[in-house]
Amino acid sequence: MNRREFIGRAAAAGGALLLAESGESWPKAPSDQINLGIIGVGSRGQQLMRTFLRVPGVRFAGLCDVYEPRFAAGREITGENTPIYHDHRELLAARDLDSVIVSTPLSLHSQHVIAALESGRHVYGEKSLALTVEECYAIVDAVKRTGKHFQVGLQYHYAPWYRETLRRIQAGKIGRITQVYAYWHRNNSWRRPVPNPSDKKLERLINWRLYKQYSGGLVAELGSHHINFANEVFGSAPESVVGSGGIDFWKDGRETQDNVQVTYRYPAGQTLVFSAITTNQLDGAQVRVYGTDGSAVLTEADAIFYYEPKRPQSAVAQQTVV
């Protein structure tokens, strides 16, 4: 396996939190070591580090963050005295990097992704792509210009039950797909603890998801996974959207909404309904795909197919677990 092949496999590993299960046969000579750098060693970045370190030959050659405690956390994960950088430009100036992970707040994605691509590195960037449409196009342009690999870290897209579900849907097993209902329901404040809450700068740094300057709120941070999957199911991007939401329960100074309900219309007359709430977790994170002959319900652990009554019961199971 060469480094180019690695990028594809490692990216799949990070996105789906799964690893390929055959041929773990990368040579272990130092020349085949893959040196990664990471910009943003927060909770998501730390989880990505653990996942990438399950790929043979991967080593972290640089940790970049602006919050000092993240360096100790990152070094604990790598298990070694990994070089640290306070500025992403310093990290990218390091000569021994093959690829870069960008797991910073959404508003910083385009700056960091484009800089990493232009430094000649392949990039694994956390979702969503960027905060504004202009920034998204700038990333697309940078990928085309540099010819480097780039992948957005969308959850579960490589999980076997998601791939198998897509295969069955595309094979017509549940008929013509008309609706996708997607939920990300949790019962917590979506707020992370801040050691010193009187430090307002630190509060905004740690809880960046709650402030519009940095975050697209629940739709960008949670809905992006489901929206992209619906795009795969429908085979296109949506053409219109309506939605509502508000800061209705967690009135704690946040700027992004604590509940959203959004309806997307697709060109072929299909609909995605996405709901995110923070006051009840019954439905958890799941996607329900409704077709004329049946339904697929995808969770974080599996996918269950249900079939409509008009399908002959004597011939086909009414429920299948993938």
Place this chain on the structure above:
Amino acid sequence: MSNPQKAKDLIEVKSPDELSVQSRNAMGTVFTIYLYARDGGQASASLEAAFEEIERLEEALSDYRATSELSRINRLAARQAVTTDPEVFALLQRSLAYSRRSAGAFDVTVGPLMRAWGFFRGKGRYPTDRELRRARESVGSEKVDLDPAARTVRFAAPGVELDLGAIGKGYAVDRAVKVLREAGVKAALVDAGSSTLYAMNAPPGKSGWTVHVPMPGDRSQTVSTVTLRNESLSTSGSYEKFFQLDGHRYCHVMDPRNGVPVQGVLQATLIAPDSTTTDALSNAMFVMGPEAGRKLLATVPGARGLWILGEPGAQRLVQWQWPDCAGDGNERTLAAKREKGKGQKTG
């Protein structure tokens, strides 16, 4: 399971600190976190972060979840060396080190023996000689090869499987405590299924967290009451789970060294500075019994141990450096104190 309401009644609450309590299912048991925070906002965010850490570790270490890192290792390691992340690798190293230190009494490869005895189905049966022989061929920490340079795991025999059930909960408790410390929480008690807990700092105005070790078979009775501060306590017991065959009472704790369930030990409790240690070594204590177990505890800084031996109705207690017992190696017939529902319980 701990009873938050009773605990709240018995712990003095001083403004502005308040006791917050939350329980969630994880790792096949119920985790409960009691904490004193600066305010409700810090409490809820800290609880969420701590439970998120526990959930992260369940996703990595569960042998029930097909998507876990441990399951991936179990699927592949008999065929090839499997690279894993430093955290999982370090926990496997620590597990094998405990196996060596306990001369095999603690063993994360014991799964095939448990299955042969029918324990995974919640019952028990005597395995055939062939079943026992085959199971033992797949059991033994020496059959797990760890290569620190490549960070790989490889099984030396087919059928080997890793089950971190006797150490993973303790590790999750330690990690949750780390999260709470980093969040600036003043005092907390993290309890995994009332079998492994860590007491972080002390409730306001107290010298520590009061913990009751219950009597095997009657949790309303207390064997010992201890005050813990920045220490862990873990209890291995199997009083509720046992089966009887041909006049023998077999518990659901396996002695990996001879392939037969432990007999004559009802409960083993260990206090030590961290929960990963108490979880693993309370299990080793149970298997080893007091004679060999005390030699093991002598090698663990800060360790204090308590065994309850015998049969129901004829229990006796043996201790090592235990806080409320005089002298070492003290053995006495058990006369449990009736102290119903006081403070946090363990068992």
